[in-house]
Amino acid sequence: MIRARRPIAILAVALAALALSITTPAAAPEAAPSLVPPPHWEEVATFFETRLTPYTETEVKILTCTVLEEAERYGVDPSLIIGLIHVESSGRPRAVSHVGAIGLMQLKPETAAQAARERGLPFHGEESLFDPRLNIQLGVHYLAELIERFDDVDTALAAYNFGPTRIARAIRRGKSVPVRYARDVHRAYEAMI
16 A cells, blocks of 8 residues: 655645735735745646636645645646546546546546555545545555555556556566556646646
């Protein structure tokens, strides 16, 4: 089981203060806090703002905070998470694949249920996966487990797409790991940085 990094309290406070400062006007210009958004804030927020599925300003803030929090928790680059979301669902929270994968990060219900148990998060079946925040939390947890298991981002991405059992079997048999999916995620990832 993957061990989550302890979230940095300062980041959470800064994100909360930033969200509050955006939604409530400052009493006076000199009283406004001088907050600099954390690294990756703009690129993650821009991703959600430019999706075909319209997100409200509040939803953009919540999803951006979620991506950044989960990236910090597991030590995964936020741009990689956004690249994966782009390839999996194009940022559509109600996306459903032909194999039954659901939501932004296209998780299968059984995979999500296991991740929810490991994280101690509520999971009430398939409908839970349409919650974009929960979908990101579970998807990044699963991705981080795969990175830890395979000790390689590209192999973990292949396992995310094809399933870890299939990739582990290919490795045991000395066969090559598919690279196209990882390449697509990296292209989307590189477009973000």
